[in-house]
Amino acid sequence: MHLQRRMPQKSLKTAECESGMKTVYYTLTGGNEDAEAIRLGGNILREGGLVAFPTETVYGLGASALSVDAASKIYEAKGRPSDNPLIVHVAAPEEAETFAYTSDTYYRIAEKFMPGPITVILPKRDVVPTAVTGGLNTVAVRCPVNETARGLIREAGVPIAAPSANRSGKPSPTSGEHVKRDMDGRVDMIIDGGECAIGVESTVVTLDGENCRILRPGAVTEDMLAEVCTFVEIDPAVADVTAVGDNPSSPGMKYRHYAPAAKVMLIESDTEEQFISYVNENGTAGDGVFASAENKIRFKPEIEPLETGEKGTFNELNHNLYRLLRLADDKCLKRIYIRRPPKRGEFLALFNRLIRAASGEVIKL
Numbered sequence: 257m258h259l260q261r262r263m264p265q266k267s268l269k270t271a272e273c274e275s276g277m278k279t280v281y282y283t284l285t286g287g288n289e290d291a292e293a294i295r296l297g298g299n300i301l302r303e304g305g306l307v308a309f310p311t312e313t314v315y316g317l318g319a320s321a322l323s324v325d326a327a328s329k330i331y332e333a334k335g336r337p338s339d340n341p342l343i344v345h346v347a348a349p350e351e352a353e354t355f356a357y358t359s360d361t362y363y364r365i366a367e368k369f370m371p372g373p374i375t376v377i378l379p380k381r382d383v384v385p386t387a388v389t390g391g392l393n394t395v396a397v398r399c400p401v402n403e404t405a406r407g408l409i410r411e412a413g414v415p416i417a418a419p420s421a422n423r424s425g426k427p428s429p430t431s432g433e434h435v436k437r438d439m440d441g442r443v444d445m446i447i448d449g450g451e452c453a454i455g456v457e458s459t460v461v462t463l464d465g466e467n468c469r470i471l472r473p474g475a476v477t478e479d480m481l482a483e484v485c486t487f488v489e490i491d492p493a494v495a496d497v498t499a500v501g502d503n504p505s506s507p508g509m510k511y512r513h514y515a516p517a518a519k520v521m522l523i524e525s526d527t528e529e530q531f532i533s534y535v536n537e538n539g540t541a542g543d544g545v546f547a548s549a550e551n552k553i554r555f556k557p558e559i560e561p562l563e564t565g566e567k568g569t570f571n572e573l574n575h576n577l578y579r580l581l582r583l584a585d586d587k588c589l590k591r592i593y594i595r596r597p598p599k600r601g602e603f604l605a606l607f608n609r610l611i612r613a614a615s616g617e618v619i620k621l
């Protein structure tokens with residue numbers, strides 16, 4: 257392996273610098289050389305550069321959370337509005353003490369679900385620049401379970417601000433290849449750790465005493481949180497895009513996220529049969545459909561099946577969602593038919609992403 261030790265670029269202007277920056281791309285092998293790559297990534301982060309890395313949810317685009325310059329590079333590389341705050345990643349839950357005001361409820365959540373796919377919003381200490389928190393006086397804390405992610409944070413020796421490593425408005429990346437397509441030439445290093453295990457972003461919660469409120473649903477569900485919090489509330493904007501006001505609890509709610517270029521046709525039906533008939537009656541060449549391996553032969557041949565897995569379980573759907581939305585764009589599909597998942601339990605994360613991708617429109621059969 258030849259990993260050149262380089263100083264990170266001073267600034268990442270948008271388009272004109274795209275070709276100017278050389279991105280080190282490293283694919284993890286499971287061998288000894290991985291440690292060298294993670295050390296290099298840690299050094300780049302410590303010196304204020306950008307490193308994209310795998311987590312169990314989606315790939316993150318990391319930079320030092322204590323540096324205004326580093327954080328502003330993230331916004332430039334992503335083309336992200338600067339009022340949308342970043343999640344700060346730590347290698348262990350107690351590391352949040354250095355930059356946030358923790359609480360008993362935070363530690364109850366941490367004990368049960370960290371490291372893992374949960375993000376907790378806490379009051380911030382002065383050391384975190386408001387450039388990282390989109391001007392808010394709170395900070396989002398997450399401790400990923402992915403070993404590479406935590407190894408990198410440990411090597412960096414500073415908390416790491418990391419949004420999803422996609423260009424703003426594109427689906428989150430769930431493979432190194434997705435990151436490369438969005439970020440090559442815009443970041444110092446990309447660490448490719450294969451496909452993300454979960455595939456949708458972490459559950460985001462705010463705390464109020466012993467209670468919590470879900471701002472973004474993920475793999476840690478309402479029922480799971482109820483084991484450690486007295487009341488668990490779900491923000492109305494989770495399931496209803498029209499409930500996002502001018503001043504939402506989570507600024508990310510107000511942006512049109514997770515959207516492919518194709519129009520997402522979200523169909524609510526009592527049965528699978530109804531959904532299949534509707535698609536066969538209304539779909540035309542150039543349309544695609546989310547279909548399990550079992551069901552795909554039931555759609556007429558001119559409709560492109562986008563395979564959600566063997567049976568289309570919520571785990572398979574979560575895992576494949578963003579890959580399929582990107583694939584739909586690669587195939588230049590006009591419309592993608594998707595059966596609306598239930599608005600509850602482990603399906604809520606999927607529901608939340610799809611309702612946004614469909615701009616809130618659902619066709620009821």
Ligand code: TXA
Pocket residue numbers: 311313314315316317340341342343375377389392394395396398400418419420421456457458459460471472505506507508509
């Ligand atoms: O799984 C994940 O959480 C991934 C991986 C990379 O860790 N990260 C991620 O980051 O999804 P991002 O930036 O794409 O989404 C962060 C969400 C946004 O909706 C943002 O508005 C919200 O968290 N958020 C961050 N800080 C917040 C704060 N202080 N108050 C309210 N919402 C906050």
Ligand code: MG
Pocket residue numbers: 419420428
């Ligand atoms: Mg994102």
